[in-house]
Amino acid sequence: xxxxxxxxxxxxxxxxxxxxxxxxxxxxxxxxxxxxxxxxxxxxxxxxxxxxxxxxxxxxxxxxxxxxxxxxxxxxxxxxxxxxxxxxxxxxxxxxxxxxxxxxxxxxxxxxxxxxxxxxxxxxxxxxxxxxxxxxxxxxxxxxxxxxxxxxxxxxxxxxxxxxxxxxxxxxxxxxxxxxxxxxxxxxxxxxxxxxxxxxxxxxxxxxxxxxxxxxxxxxxxxxxxxxxxxxxxxxxxxxxxxxxxxxxxxxxxxxxxxxxxxxxxxxxxxxxxxxxxxxxxxxxxxxxxxxxxxxxxxxxxxxxxxxxxxxxxxxxxxxxxxxxxxxxxxxxxxxxxxxxxxxxxxxxxxxxxxxxxxxxxxxxxxxxxxxxxxxxxxxxxx
Amino acid sequence: xxxxxxxxxxxxxxxxxxxxxxxxxxxxxxxxxxxxxxxxxxxxxxxxxxxxxxxxxxxxxxxxxxxxxxxxxxxxxxxxxxxxxxxxxxxxxxxxxxxxxxxxxxxxxxxxxxxxxxxxxxxxxxxxxxxxxxxxxxxxxxxxxxxxxxxxxxxxxxxxxxxxxxxxxxxxxxxxxxxxxxxxxxxxxxxxxxxxxx
Numbered sequence: 001x002x003x004x005x006x007x008x009x010x011x012x013x014x015x016x017x018x019x020x021x022x023x024x025x026x027x028x029x030x031x032x033x034x035x036x037x038x039x040x041x042x043x044x045x046x047x048x049x050x051x052x053x054x055x056x057x058x059x060x061x062x063x064x065x066x067x068x069x070x071x072x073x074x075x076x077x078x079x080x081x082x083x084x085x086x087x088x089x090x091x092x093x094x095x096x097x098x099x100x101x102x103x104x105x106x107x108x109x110x111x112x113x114x115x116x117x118x119x120x121x122x123x124x125x126x127x128x129x130x131x132x133x134x135x136x137x138x139x140x141x142x143x144x145x146x147x148x149x150x151x152x153x154x155x156x157x158x159x160x161x162x163x164x165x166x167x168x169x170x171x172x173x174x175x176x177x178x179x180x181x182x183x184x185x186x187x188x189x190x191x192x193x194x195x196x197x198x199x200x201x202x203x204x205x206x207x208x209x210x211x212x213x214x215x216x217x218x219x220x221x222x223x224x225x226x227x228x229x230x231x232x233x234x235x236x237x238x239x240x241x242x243x244x245x246x247x248x249x250x251x252x253x254x255x256x257x258x259x260x261x262x263x264x265x266x267x268x269x270x271x272x273x274x275x276x277x278x279x280x281x282x283x284x285x286x287x288x289x290x291x292x293x294x295x296x297x298x299x300x301x302x303x304x305x306x307x308x309x310x311x312x313x314x315x316x317x318x319x320x321x322x323x324x325x326x327x328x329x330x331x332x333x334x335x336x337x338x339x340x341x342x343x344x345x346x347x348x349x350x351x352x353x354x355x356x357x358x359x360x361x362x363x364x365x366x367x368x369x370x371x372x373x374x375x376x377x378x379x380x381x382x383x
Numbered sequence: 384x385x386x387x388x389x390x391x392x393x394x395x396x397x398x399x400x401x402x403x404x405x406x407x408x409x410x411x412x413x414x415x416x417x418x419x420x421x422x423x424x425x426x427x428x429x430x431x432x433x434x435x436x437x438x439x440x441x442x443x444x445x446x447x448x449x450x451x452x453x454x455x456x457x458x459x460x461x462x463x464x465x466x467x468x469x470x471x472x473x474x475x476x477x478x479x480x481x482x483x484x485x486x487x488x489x490x491x492x493x494x495x496x497x498x499x500x501x502x503x504x505x506x507x508x509x510x511x512x513x514x515x516x517x518x519x520x521x522x523x524x525x526x527x528x529x530x531x532x533x534x535x536x537x538x539x540x541x542x543x544x545x546x547x548x549x550x551x552x553x554x555x556x557x558x559x560x561x562x563x564x565x566x567x568x569x570x571x572x573x574x575x576x577x578x579x580x581x
Contacts, residue, residue, distance in 0.1 A: 094567030095578035110424035
């Protein structure tokens with residue numbers, strides 16, 4: 001209808017403009033039209049383009065309109081409640097909220113429009129508790145545990161002296177640890193000692209070493225130490241897993257261990273019978289395996305913060321890591337004492353793989369019996 | 384000297400994030416690091432409020448207490464700054480910080496932490512003021528030029544205030560008195576052991 005009207009109005013105009021307006025080029029029109037239309041066509045010249053023919057009111061187009069019915073509201077109508085006055089909205093008070101969270105714990109968090117969603121934590125009061133752990137609990141407990149162990153062992157050495165082989169050295173040896181067992185032991189041992197020293201530097205170095213060597217040197221040392229700590233975690237963990245494979249069977253608890261403990265363990269008069277490992281060694285084994293897994297898992301979580309993008313979990317990982325490390329170091333100090341100066345004939349086992357026959361007889365009688373029985377069987381079999 | 388503080392009036396903050404953008408642009412902060420951020424509590428619910436948060440430059444700063452290499456130092460304006468040449472990127476300050484201010488660039492194959500980066504209150508670091516080295520490590524030093532932090536300076540609703548703690552506290556108190564309400568100064572209890580009654 002509109003198009004018809006437009007065509008009627010444009011009839012008196014030149015053919016080119018009419019084609020442009022209708023948008024339908026006629027068959028005879030050139031494909032490229034002149035950029036400049038003819039003078040007089042809608043350019044203020046003589047032609048009165050697009051002007052209505054008359055000023056009389058035009059007749060309404062279209063038929064009569066259908067009557068529209070306004071939608072009716074549901075009955076009964078739910079009243080729209082008045083909005084809360086602006087001054088009373090929320091009702092949160094920063095100081096009160098912070099005090100409440102500081103007392104009960106838990107973070108105050110919200111939404112952020114940056115990719116790092118962990119940044120949505122506005123205030124985390126747990127940081128204060130962790131600060132207390134780092135500056136007081138871990139330092140004091142760690143120092144007490146480690147120095148206490150050293151003092152106890154020093155006292156033991158001075159008062160009781162090393163445990164001698166009662167029967168004296170026999171001059172004959174028995175094979176106790178294979179090459180692979182020893183290499184694995186020393187891999188774990190070296191990495192553990194370096195892990196321990198670099199870890200202690202992180203915990204105590206600021207108070208102990210930094211005033212002595214200066215801030216720059218201390219940062220250089222700690223930076224290197226941190227790298228050493230992270231890289232040596234791998235041989236430590238691999239060695240620990242190898243220990244699980246190598247020594248699990250000989251460390252399963254048995255009735256002999258109960259008898260060994262009941263007889264008084266290391267303080268017993270004489271030597272209660274024991275297998276390849278006595279109950280104390282088994283306890284150390286399980287402690288090192290369990291503690292090592294805890295310490296390494298928590299350590300890896302701290303090492304790769306992307307794994308645990310949550311500050312509270314990272315605090316707990318540090319607590320587990322720190323405490324486990326301190327207790328393990330104390331246990332290993334004891335292990336080093338017993339394995340070196342504390343017991344005559346013990347160190348050779350891990351150094352050469354051979355122990356004196358009398359040492360084995362006294363400390364691991366059941367294991368020696370087994371070995372001898374096995375040796376006899378193979379000897380008989382060879383015959 | 385003045386004790387410089389931040390104060391975010393959450394009844395004015397419209398979560399436009401201009402403070403975040405201004406900070407990133409002024410200091411050319413790398414990708415993935417935001418020294419300042421806007422947290423919206425109760426987003427989309429009645430009574431939601433937004434708070435712009437960065438390092439609050441605490442009194443008795445926890446980050447400084449736990450740092451294993453003691454790389455933090457205080458300025459006479461009461462700011463808590465750190466020396467990136469001493470930082471080892473261990474993450475301890477992040478565990479201790481109540482406001483999540485310390486940020487770390489991810490470095491290495493495990494995505495480990497690089498040297499810590501945080502709000503400097505536009506006061507740079509320990510290097511020579513406004514030197515190229517300082518700009519590289521810490522961004523611009525507006526305080527040395529006698530200017531206030533850019534985030535607060537260009538806040539469109541003047542929700543974020545920076546400056547002498549007593550002055551901004553009095554501005555806030557005056558506002559609260561005039562309009563008759565206010566939710567208090569966010570983080571002040573935690574950072575300065577001080578509350579602004581609404």
